[in-house]
Amino acid sequence: MYQEEFLPVVFNIRFSSNQALPVEKWRSRIQDVLHLYVNQICKDDNRMIGHIKALAQIDEKDFIKFSCVGNSNAINSNFHGNHQDLFDINVIINSLVSNISEKESHVFLERSCQTMIKRDSEIKIQINAKHDRQSNHHHHGDGNDCPICHGHHH
Amino acid sequence: MSINCWGTKRGILMCNKNRELLSDRPPVILFSGFLGSGKTTMLLKTIEMLSAADKKCAIIINEIGEVGIDNRQMRMMGYDVLDLFGGCVCCTMKVTLEATVNHLLEDYEDLDYILFEPSGMANPLSLYPAIMNCGYREEEIQNVFVFDPTRIALYQKRMNQLFNDSINLAKCVVINKLDQVNQSEIETAVKMVETIRPGLKTYKMNLNEALSQELHQYL
Ligand SMILES: Nc1nc2c(ncn2[C@@H]2O[C@H](COP(=O)(O)OP(=O)(O)OP(=O)(O)O)[C@@H](O)[C@H]2O)c(=O)[nH]1
Ligand SMILES: [Mg+2]
Numbered sequence A: 001m002y003q004e005e006f007l008p009v010v011f012n013i014r015f016s017s018n019q020a021l022p023v024e025k026w027r028s029r030i031q032d033v034l035h036l037y038v039n040q041i042c043k044d045d046n047r048m049i050g051h052i053k054a055l056a057q058i059d060e061k062d063f064i065k066f067s068c069v070g071n072s073n074a075i076n077s078n079f080h081g082n083h084q085d086l087f088d089i090n091v092i093i094n095s096l097v098s099n100i101s102e103k104e105s106h107v108f109l110e111r112s113c114q115t116m117i118k119r120d121s122e123i124k125i126q127i128n129a130k131h132d133r134q135s136n137h138h139h140h141g142d143g144n145d146c147p148i149c150h151g152h153h154h
Numbered sequence B: 001m002s003i004n005c006w007g008t009k010r011g012i013l014m015c016n017k018n019r020e021l022l023s024d025r026p027p028v029i030l031f032s033g034f035l036g037s038g039k040t041t042m043l044l045k046t047i048e049m050l051s052a053a054d055k056k057c058a059i060i061i062n063e064i065g066e067v068g069i070d071n072r073q074m075r076m077m078g079y080d081v082l083d084l085f086g087g088c089v090c091c092t093m094k095v096t097l098e099a100t101v102n103h104l105l106e107d108y109e110d111l112d113y114i115l116f117e118p119s120g121m122a123n124p125l126s127l128y129p130a131i132m133n134c135g136y137r138e139e140e141i142q143n144v145f146v147f148d149p150t151r152i153a154l155y156q157k158r159m160n161q162l163f164n165d166s167i168n169l170a171k172c173v174v175i176n177k178l179d180q181v182n183q184s185e186i187e188t189a190v191k192m193v194e195t196i197r198p199g200l201k202t203y204k205m206n207l208n209e210a211l212s213q214e215l216h217q218y219l
Helices: A023-042 A102-119 B041-052 B067-077 B092-108 B128-132 B148-158 B161-171 B183-196 B213-218
Strands: A006-022 A049-057 A063-068 A078-079 A087-100 A123-128 B002-006 B026-030 B058-063 B080-083 B115-119 B141-147 B170-174 B200-206
Touching: A006 A023, A006 A102, A023 A049, A023 A063, A023 A078, A023 A087, A023 B161, A049 B067, A078 B041, A087 A102, A087 B067, A102 B183, B026 B041, B041 B058, B041 B115, B041 B141, B041 B161, B058 B092, B080 B115, B128 B170, B141 B161, B148 B183, B161 B183, B170 B183, B170 B213, B183 B200, B200 B213
Parallel strands: B026 B115, B026 B141, B058 B115, B141 B170, B170 B200
Antiparallel strands: A006 A087, A006 A123, A049 A063, A049 A087, A063 A078, B002 B058, B002 B080
């Protein structure tokens, strides 16, 4: 069914600069990277964007949430918090797209980041290892067994 | 899956060992809808509304197979998030959800509502057995189907079954993103609902604005 068609891919990227830049500038650069990423995805008509969402964490409370739904390439963003200048910002991207491999998604994102760095030499972008959320990992809080399977994975 | 509780109001809820409810259980509001339809946006509006009325709610968000962006966002917005059975890919969604709801019923005695956002890939039909195993009757599940009209073609072609199941289970339908579609698309969306369930209540709105007064009253 359609569920299997959407492969979730998670990226953790860090944007940084030698000088503190306003949140608005970070927002615009992240949005540009996402645009570049989505453009590459949409080149193939067989692919469909389920939802590409991203969370840029400014501090413990402040964030910018980005969202792209469908292939219109419109990226919505909402800023929650106070405006401030920042040296760096961490972004988690959750990309749910059909008919694309994880490797292809990675290539697209890397390319998008490289293009961005070329456009704006003030900015550095580092793609970190993805979150260990998938595969066999359990997160039940401090060392607790899974209350369902008690550690016996099926 | 994560659970998120807040609020101050103390209500009464008691469960016996067989998990039979001895008094009112908190209503479950289920936000169904495909990926990116607007479930989280709708849920946040509902929280605002309920917390303004001093209600204590628990939020269950299931983003299986993804990193939890929505629950991270909730946490950053100041809602207390308890990661319970999150990321448990070896356990079926059904068992996990059942355990989560039961945990809420047993350990949080003063809840007024349980708000549940399943993954946008889940067919709501698959969620009902778990909730019903916790003592809820089907008609007690306030299923709000968020119908994103920008996905009309998708629902008509590839996801026909999902759409049918969703409409058949919904207590009401919110047709949102009015600002992104034209009038004829809105009419098509309404017709699609009416063809399956004539008379099912539909609310048309832009979720980036305030909830409509009518829906406000419904919830
Ligand atoms: N313009 C407009 N945008 C909307 C409306 N409702 C939701 N959105 C936007 O649609 C995007 C997706 O909304 P979400 O609430 O994240 O969707 P979701 O159903 O929770 O998505 P998943 O959790 O990935 O399944 C966001 O950018 C929202 O701001 C609306 O009525 N109008
Ligand atoms: Mg959501």
